[in-house]
Amino acid sequence: MAKWKLENLNEKIWNFFASVDLAVALFIVISLAAAIGTVIPQQLEPEATIRFFSKFFSMDTSLKIHEIVSLLDLNNVYHSWWFTFLLFMFALNLVVCSIDRLPNLLKSYRTLPQALSMKVLESMPLKKQLILSDISHLKEKLSEILKRKGFSVNVFDTPEGIQLQAKKWSKTRLAVYLTHFSIIVILTGALLGTFFGFRGHMNILEGTALDFIISDEGKTIPLDFQILCEKFEVEYYENSAVPKAFRSYLKILQKDKPVMINGKDTVILEVNEPFSYGGLTFYQASYGFQPTEHAEFRFTFLHEQDRKIPIRVKFEEKVRIPNSAVLFSVIDFSPALGIDEEGRLFNMTTDMINPAVLVEFDNQGKKTQQWILKKIPQTWDTPYGKLRFDELWGAQFTGLQVRKDPGVPFIYFGSILLCVGLFVSLFLRPINYFVIIDKNKVTFYSPTLKGKVTIEKQLEEIIKKLKGEGK
């Protein structure tokens, strides 16, 4: 008795997890939970969360709401234990449901087809009957028509007449299981990433090297190599502050020696074009302005006869202009020099949209000042020759996103399976026809629920052919 009860309970639990009802319930519950997470601010400081609620409620209520919210992890929905639990239930539901049904489906492919009873046929949603005048070779004609349309045909003799079974694409039902399996693969990948991966970032100043990452949790993760940012550049659209592209020229250093990657010692990292090294993947994420001591103003002195002489100076450092006694120095810098309506100069942003330097010339005590703008050649003309301002090197940092995620291959593989499975299961539906030929009376049945109208049309075509050849 006790054993029977236990088995009964086992079966109940199994059926619970095998049911589509649970799946549908989970679709709704997970959706609602996910939606909550887009409304309540996530992963903020308590003060910020309370401030958010106080926009809608009084301070007292906000505090109380915040208490409930943090108790239920509503300010960190996607990483909360209960959301993880829901996803776990979802996965379990899928696995159990597949184990419950797949064997039956596979068995149905292996067992020989059998004639169906009239009761089963009559319960099918589609039925069409016609009376034919010419009844010679009906069976052969119909089989021929169906076979030409790609159906496989089985014929049985039953008390009600000849039963013809036509099937097409019946194996495509397996694709649903591929779809479901792919979701498990994707969830596995996500799990691997959570437990064995991490994300972080590093901001490398132009001209310097770093050998550690700051993880998203704020921890320092050492690297066994160094990344040197040799150069960083941003391109802007013409006459606009919209960046067109930005890229870093990086070197990987092992014991201060550059490592060759794909036959080159420099990696050019751009947005949307990550690169991998040492199990980590690096992404060009951001950049910023950070003037430091080692920053260097780079000029080219354009001598007559096409001679170009590079000049590099630090801030306020005095250098002699070639072949003259004139000293010059940089006394001010603007990354984005603009001119306002009254003709005054001002700095627009810290992005190097329109870099400009204010230089001071010292010709034996006679001092003059002049703005030189990188992008405006007219400003390169100075009383002492043509001085082109090339760049301020070493004043920007490149922001790299770094990631290690062993789950990514699973995600990609699962995604491919998901797409293949969905396309097959939704575009190549199995089609079944059952036909009873009873003397001059032909009855068509089809079990389809989806696309009844299309099936009806197809059936009419078959009937037309049958009649056309019957005459």
Add this chain to the structure above:
Amino acid sequence: MSYQIISIAGLIYIIAMPIYIIYLLTKKEKIGYLGTGALCIGVLIHLFGFIQRFREMYEINHSFIRSIPITNLYESLVFFVLCLVLGYLIVEWKYGKKGFGVIVSLIAGIAIGLTELLGVTKEVQPLVPALKSNWLLAHVTLSFIAYAAFAISFVAGLFHVLMTSENRKSFKYILSTTILAFMFFLILSVIIDMATVENQKSIKIFHFTLGNSSLFVAILSWSALLAFIFVFWRWGEVIVRILKEFKIDANLLEEITYKGIAFGFPLFTIGGLVFGAIWADQAWGRYWGWDPKETWSLITWFVYAFYLHAKFIRGWSGSKTSVIAVVGFLVTIFTYLGVNLFLSGLHSYGSM
């Protein structure tokens, strides 16, 4: 300019709506062809505007792939309408039924009207680096084709729900007539908003109707909305009767609802979710980050997965599942517009 051409196409879509209504009321075959003709001309002009837009972008980007105009909210709305009308014309041709033309031209008109009223920029904009990705292109294109398929399934589903509801007190009947009424009110409001605009830059949806600064007009508008709902609620059966006279029955509606989703769901999965994840992976180093746009895409996906599975639940017959198709499209709209309007996130793509 390309957007002026596209506005003309939008105008033609709006004009197609009353033609279809007259066709349904008079049952004159010729008027039906006129409606279809109007949509066809609209699509041709629309395509021309699309190509023009492509040329304008090519002048900035000098790259074929980077110049396909689906890079911001305006362009994506316009592309959505193009897919919707083309998709509808295919359905009309395949099933030989013109009845949905009313609602499809209505949605097309509202969408083009929204581009005027949401204050989205219609200028050709240079692409920021993160948007320069072929994955993004595939992501957006497929997503919007899927959205258009969902829209068609929504139209059929709405009629299906209406046709199969038992009586005026049933939830299904109230839901479907209210949505229909609201859509008709919305298109009128959009037209009035556009006609009464004074300052091109500060137009807002409902600025002249529900949100009018004059209390009198505002109350009048709200009453009009309620009146619309009442009229549709009271005489919803007329719509059903007309549909039946055109041999549009519940089976056909259910099938188109299903086909729209069966077509849109895989496209949305591969385009919206998978390609979106790959793009995010390449651009930001994460394939999934629970950003509001991503989260709402997932919710949309779940709603339609719900639809596909609901048929396997005991006792869930056709029209109950069509309610999900209707709700699914409302969620889709929220994912597409609502998230940008009400929630913030990383998707600078959709910013206005």
